[in-house]
């Protein structure tokens with residue numbers, strides 16, 4: 001092997017130059033560093049990205065290329081099944097080593113394992129790192145050395161374990177030319193068609209977000225300055241910017257969870273009054289690690305109920321009701337506001353994700369996989385671990401889930417978390433004229449008030465798709481039917497709500 005062989009960095013969901021262990025290792029090798037990305041919709045088991053995530057990916061790759069160019073390298077894009085594409089790149093460049101950061105889905109692990117074996121057989125070093133989590137799935141275990149299935153003890157163990165400090169960005173990369181034969185195979189970013197053209201449904205997404213590492217850094221800095229104080233209380237208020245909105249940046253690795261972790265710890269060290277808010281925020285980052293651990297240990301999580309008795313759940317297939325939910329036309333203002341926020345911006349507030357998700361699964365008795373698939377397609381932060389875990393949590397079928405009988409009343413939830421109705425006014429403007437006392441239940445408003453607000457129920461805004469009380473009873477009956485099939489399952493007392 002020639003001594004001036006380059007080393008390769010394969011970027012995958014780690015679109016940053018700061019705290020990127022694979023990139024840092026390549027830079028430290030002293031060799032020329034060639035960086036690439038493979039858009040892979042062809043490998044077996046790899047789930048194609050949804051529309052909103054594809055849109056994000058475009059901007060994310062563009063920003064990564066700019067950052068690498070500033071350091072003296074660049075990002076070359078390829079398309080196809082990763083194993084064969086990467087093997088061709090290694091052979092074509094004559095690289096002596098390849099570095100990447102690890103992924104935790106079964107299909108991705110299988111690709112990486114195959115590649116490592118094949119490259120090792122040819123004497124090429126393939127080295128992987130943790131660039132995606134604070135702690136990897138096998139690092140947080142109970143006293144018996146087994147992974148936790150429940151979050152509370154997991155969190156205790158995670159807080160007790162130091163988080164590695166983030167790495168600085170390399171100051172310079174010795175770039176180099178790619179062989180012409182490989183450049184002929186490379187694709188230009190627009191050729192991946194990640195952004196919509198006709199119709200251009202991304203107008204609202206473009207208004208709401210800036211993609212890429214510099215934007216992620218700015219958002220984190222702003223959150224530390226303006227959002228961390230009061231986070232524990234404000235995080236449940238959907239009309240406030242009370243959360244960090246870092247989720248798509250974390251999803252695409254434009255900021256690392258270790259950078260976030262240490263930045264938050266630092267802020268709390270400088271200002272001890274932030275301690276409780278920082279602890280709450282870090283516990284959310286730990287949730288993300290926990291869901292990745294669960295996906296790693298239970299790879300079927302996005303496809304099958306974790307609790308097998310839910311395989312027999314009598315879900316109802318009602319396409320019209322599903323469509324009404326997707327479009328934000330259920331007649332329940334808090335659900336509709338959330339679904340419209342999602343459609344317009346590619347993001348929905350966590351509290352409202354829980355309310356809208358519960359409504360789909362329990363009020364409409366739709367299979368949680370319908371909701372998971374819609375979120376996968378429409379969220380800019382769509383993430384295999386967080387999304388699947390959260391939907392199974394709502395359905396009651398996942399590990400450490402909410403019990404099925406906990407059925408949110410969408411009116412009570414709306415009144416509790418959006419008492420002034422500001423969130424509804426922002427996303428369901430046809431109800432804007434209603435006062436707080438009725439904005440979450442327009443069907444109870446006196447006719448004169450509705451008239452004055454310009455609302456004709458059933459015309460300008462829908463009547464509730466299903467009434468809450470009977471829908472709740474129907475959901476509990478469906479759950480009881482599972483119990484009859486499986487007498488082992490415990491049904492909680494009917495007085496719970």
Ligand SMILES: Cc1cc2nc3c(=O)[nH]c(=O)nc-3n(C[C@H](O)[C@H](O)[C@H](O)COP(=O)(O)OP(=O)(O)OC[C@H]3O[C@@H](n4cnc5c(N)ncnc54)[C@H](O)[C@@H]3O)c2cc1C
Pocket residue numbers: 235243244245246247248250251284285287288291348349350351353354357375379381382383384386387388390391394
């Ligand atoms: C039905 C449903 C589907 C969801 N799908 C996704 C998804 O596809 N991708 C995704 O990133 N999150 C998902 N979540 C979790 C959560 O809603 C989002 O992470 C959060 O709203 C992102 O906003 P933020 O960055 O402002 O959060 P913050 O409150 O600022 O939290 C900081 C970070 O912690 C992590 N986090 C926060 N809450 C959770 C949680 N409950 N579970 C796991 N990690 C969490 C996220 O990475 C988030 O960016 C889902 C939740 C529900 C109820």
